[in-house]
Amino acid sequence: MTIAGRLAVELPGLKLKNPVMPASGCFGFGDNRYAEMFDLNELGAIIIKAATLKQRDGNPVPRIAETKSGVLNAVGLQNPGVDVILHDKLPVLHKKYPELPVVANIAGATEAEYVKVAQKMSASGMVSALELNISCPNVHEGGMLFGTDPTTARRLTEAVKEVSQVPVYVKLSPNVTDIVEIAQAVAAGGADGLSMINTLLGMRIDLKTRKPILANKTGGLSGPGIKPIAVRMIYQVSRAVDLPIIAMGGIETADDVIEMYLAGASAVAIGTAHFHNPTACPDIIEALPRKLDELGISSLRDLITEVRSAQTNDN
Amino acid sequence: MLTKNNLEIAAQEELAPGIYRIVLHGEFDYAAVRPGCFVMLQLPDEAYQLRRPLAIAASNETQKTIALIYRVVGDGTRLLSKLTPGMLLSILGPLGNGFSLGADNSAEEVLLVGGGTGLPPLMMLAQALNEKGYAVTTAIGFRTASMAFGEKEFEHNGKLLLATDDGSKGFKGNVGELLAKQSVKKYAKVYACGPAGLLQMVQKRFAETETEIYLSLESRMACGVGACEGCVVSTKDGIFNKRVCLEGPVFDGREVIL
Numbered sequence A: 001m002t003i004a005g006r007l008a009v010e011l012p013g014l015k016l017k018n019p020v021m022p023a024s025g026c027f028g029f030g031d032n033r034y035a036e037m038f039d040l041n042e043l044g045a046i047i048i049k050a051a052t053l054k055q056r057d058g059n060p061v062p063r064i065a066e067t068k069s070g071v072l073n074a075v076g077l078q079n080p081g082v083d084v085i086l087h088d089k090l091p092v093l094h095k096k097y098p099e100l101p102v103v104a105n106i107a108g109a110t111e112a113e114y115v116k117v118a119q120k121m122s123a124s125g126m127v128s129a130l131e132l133n134i135s136c137p138n139v140h141e142g143g144m145l146f147g148t149d150p151t152t153a154r155r156l157t158e159a160v161k162e163v164s165q166v167p168v169y170v171k172l173s174p175n176v177t178d179i180v181e182i183a184q185a186v187a188a189g190g191a192d193g194l195s196m197i198n199t200l201l202g203m204r205i206d207l208k209t210r211k212p213i214l215a216n217k218t219g220g221l222s223g224p225g226i227k228p229i230a231v232r233m234i235y236q237v238s239r240a241v242d243l244p245i246i247a248m249g250g251i252e253t254a255d256d257v258i259e260m261y262l263a264g265a266s267a268v269a270i271g272t273a274h275f276h277n278p279t280a281c282p283d284i285i286e287a288l289p290r291k292l293d294e295l296g297i298s299s300l301r302d303l304i305t306e307v308r309s310a311q312t313n314d315n
Numbered sequence B: 001m002l003t004k005n006n007l008e009i010a011a012q013e014e015l016a017p018g019i020y021r022i023v024l025h026g027e028f029d030y031a032a033v034r035p036g037c038f039v040m041l042q043l044p045d046e047a048y049q050l051r052r053p054l055a056i057a058a059s060n061e062t063q064k065t066i067a068l069i070y071r072v073v074g075d076g077t078r079l080l081s082k083l084t085p086g087m088l089l090s091i092l093g094p095l096g097n098g099f100s101l102g103a104d105n106s107a108e109e110v111l112l113v114g115g116g117t118g119l120p121p122l123m124m125l126a127q128a129l130n131e132k133g134y135a136v137t138t139a140i141g142f143r144t145a146s147m148a149f150g151e152k153e154f155e156h157n158g159k160l161l162l163a164t165d166d167g168s169k170g171f172k173g174n175v176g177e178l179l180a181k182q183s184v185k186k187y188a189k190v191y192a193c194g195p196a197g198l199l200q201m202v203q204k205r206f207a208e209t210e211t212e213i214y215l216s217l218e219s220r221m222a223c224g225v226g227a228c229e230g231c232v233v234s235t236k237d238g239i240f241n242k243r244v245c246l247e248g249p250v251f252d253g254r255e256v257i258l
């Protein structure tokens, strides 16, 4: 299949008619009522909710809290487990939207678990790429622990790459002192791409109860409040590591998308924006061509090349 | 059909201190509205990343209006209370399963139990049940007489049992204490909406009866459409296996674990 059009982009395993996909955890497995509001075939791709080896019940409620220009969540990777996802969820998604590329977000408490999930997911024939979640702040074992130490991150990437039949994007945690160091480590481990950023660890306290609002106490901060952090990190990482980046973190508009491209992104994912604008993805897709005209950009592919070569000259 | 449309504020009034009724006019799938359904309302300020879930208190397809009744509890509802007619609000809905109404032309006795902001969906429910022929009794509680609202609507659709904590109107005490003095075996169905304590009271009180129990739950939610797993509850069949926004907000009181 060849792809054409000024919004089309090509990343390892992903030939996308446009660069816009719902972010993991904000769109389920496509089995929700967002699908009543627009045709999912319009999306560039979909990143599904994290899959773990066994079913996970997640954290107690409240799991959601709001803060100005952001949301805290502590869902805790609730999911029915990889077997149920492969048996019940993905076939339905695939049947309804045969052309829609699926990126499977995978998580685990141990390296062995990640490897098993990666094996099963990538062998299913229903996913185009894996997004290795080494950055979930809301679980007490595994999760972010894999994403904050370069040696562990590299080892896990190598182990997953060894078994995966599809390209692997490693989803980085912003909760580190030096994200470049982690990005370099997973690149050395064989990652095909990066996905960044996951949520930032945060907390809110209720003035009346004097206790944290979230039952889990801490949660992951997302939304437009974290966008400058995402832009900065993508800017730094894209200069240090030669891997395509799926950008996320507070993207709400076509302007935000272009800003991510200027930082060094190759595609984008939209999470929190859905909560106030359920049609954020199709709205952005519709607005992008006009924005490209306005900015004198011929195509996203050209923009990627331009940004990447300017970076080389910088260095 | 689920839609996200801009509805115009047609009217807004304060029903009781801190309790407002807002009427919105515009395109909405009125035919899909059932008592117990809710909307997710976007506040007109981008700093609010989450829509506010509010129950539909009344819906009028010919006039193309829905009414919401809410209590000011935080920044979002405070901002909402300051908005004036003519302004537009983005409304996502209708959402949720709504109450199960049962057969037409039933003469059965049913009980509605509400407290605080649990009243709005019961108003629409009382009317629907009354129209179907049910003998509706509503038991509601307030802190004090000046905080009371909705009495007229409930009296219009059946019998009203009113309680105030300080006894300034009706029974002195809370709704649980009021119901403790009544025989409840005659009710074929009980519907409740309100704080967790009230729902637990209803669940306990009717546990040993044959009465069908319907409880409408509140939960902090993000998406409202079953996508984020934020608002989960547990039932006898599993831990966190249902979402308040999608499979709820109304649950079988014998299944749901509060």
Ligand SMILES: Cc1cc2nc3c(=O)[nH]c(=O)nc-3n(C[C@H](O)[C@H](O)[C@H](O)COP(=O)(O)OP(=O)(O)OC[C@H]3O[C@@H](n4cnc5c(N)ncnc54)[C@H](O)[C@@H]3O)c2cc1C
Pocket: A065, A066, B038, B050, B051, B052, B053, B054, B055, B056, B069, B070, B071, B072, B073, B074, B075, B076, B077, B078, B117, B118, B120, B121, B217, B218, B219, B220, B221, B249
């Ligand atoms: C299905 C459903 C129907 C509801 N119907 C009504 C109604 O008809 N009338 C009414 O007065 N209230 C109702 N509520 C509660 C109402 O959603 C909250 O009072 C409101 O969201 C508070 O917003 P705020 O910005 O003023 O408060 P803040 O505390 O500043 O809000 C911060 C965040 O917490 C959430 N939140 C706070 N309290 C609640 C709560 N009790 N339930 C859910 N989310 C909460 C807010 O939505 C927001 O995301 C309903 C809740 C649900 C889930």
Ligand SMILES: Cc1cc2nc3c(=O)[nH]c(=O)nc-3n(C[C@H](O)[C@H](O)[C@H](O)COP(=O)(O)O)c2cc1C
Pocket: A023, A024, A025, A026, A049, A050, A071, A073, A075, A077, A105, A133, A136, A171, A197, A198, A199, A221, A222, A223, A224, A226, A248, A249, A250, A251, A269, A270, A271, A272, A273, B222, B228, B230
């Ligand atoms: C409710 C919720 C659930 C999430 N679940 C996951 C998840 O399962 N796996 C994952 O890698 N990221 C998860 N995320 C993080 C998002 O995919 C995304 O990286 C982050 O929210 C930043 O993007 P945004 O600001 O557009 O939301 C979740 C975010 C939210 C708000």
